[in-house]
Amino acid sequence: MAQSFPPGFAHYPLYFDPAQQALLIEAVKAGVKQAPFYQPTMPRTGTPLSVVMSNFGPLGWVTDKDDGYRYEVTHPKTGAPWPDLPKLLRDLWEDVSDWPDLPEACLINWYRDGAKMGLHVDQDELDLNAPVVSVSLGDPALFKIGGEKRGGTTAGVKLFSGDVVVLAGSARRCYHGVSRVFYGESALVPKGGRINLTMRRVHPS
Numbered sequence: 001m002a003q004s005f006p007p008g009f010a011h012y013p014l015y016f017d018p019a020q021q022a023l024l025i026e027a028v029k030a031g032v033k034q035a036p037f038y039q040p041t042m043p044r045t046g047t048p049l050s051v052v053m054s055n056f057g058p059l060g061w062v063t064d065k066d067d068g069y070r071y072e073v074t075h076p077k078t079g080a081p082w083p084d085l086p087k088l089l090r091d092l093w094e095d096v097s098d099w100p101d102l103p104e105a106c107l108i109n110w111y112r113d114g115a116k117m118g119l120h121v122d123q124d125e126l127d128l129n130a131p132v133v134s135v136s137l138g139d140p141a142l143f144k145i146g147g148e149k150r151g152g153t154t155a156g157v158k159l160f161s162g163d164v165v166v167l168a169g170s171a172r173r174c175y176h177g178v179s180r181v182f183y184g185e186s187a188l189v190p191k192g193g194r195i196n197l198t199m200r201r202v203h204p205s
């Protein structure tokens with residue numbers, strides 16, 4: 001049977017060409033010079049996530065043992081504001097989001113060897129109507145998306161460097177995750193692996 005993706009899910013293969021991907025990597029390198037990757041941990045248990053993270057934008061998504069999932073205006077380790085959202089990402093949002101306001105946060109996930117992301121719903125935002133727009137760079141990954149309730153079947157798509165995914169409508173409230181990264185297949189990310197950039201609105205427009 002054909003896989004079924006929820007309404008509002010969109011995949012734009014190779015939205016960014018290799019030259020634009022290289023520019024995005026330069027922007028990430030500059031960003032993490034100002035706001036270094038840090039090791040996020042799960043609420044309560046303190047278990048480390050397998051990705052390391054940073055953010056662009058006025059708000060950054062962070063998590064740690066004591067205070068859990070939340071948005072912060074400053075980096076949890078340096079206390080400095082997050083770097084500005086790069087123009088290429090702003091332009092992408094304006095092109096594909098169909099939303100009147102710019103995103104407030106852009107999470108930078110770095111998947112190194114063996115990293116993945118369990119099924120979850122992005123739900124720390126005060127408005128779940130604005131879409132989530134995400135960019136894949138570097139190694140390919142298997143992205144899974146199911147329904148609005150936990151459990152049940154998922155559909156899967158292999159995301160390659162330069163691909164963009166939009167979660168709007170129902171898909172915005174659906175469980176999704178990254179079940180594996182094909183580590184070492186791309187040479188784009190200087191220290192290897194996959195970079196994912198996920199833009200979100202936090203406050204209602």
Ligand SMILES: O=C(O)CCC(=O)C(=O)O
Nearest residue numbers: 107109122143178196198
């Ligand atoms: O890495 C991806 O493609 C998905 C990331 C994600 O779902 C998230 O950061 O909430």
Ligand SMILES: [Fe+2]
Nearest residue numbers: 120121122176
């Ligand atoms: Fe997510």
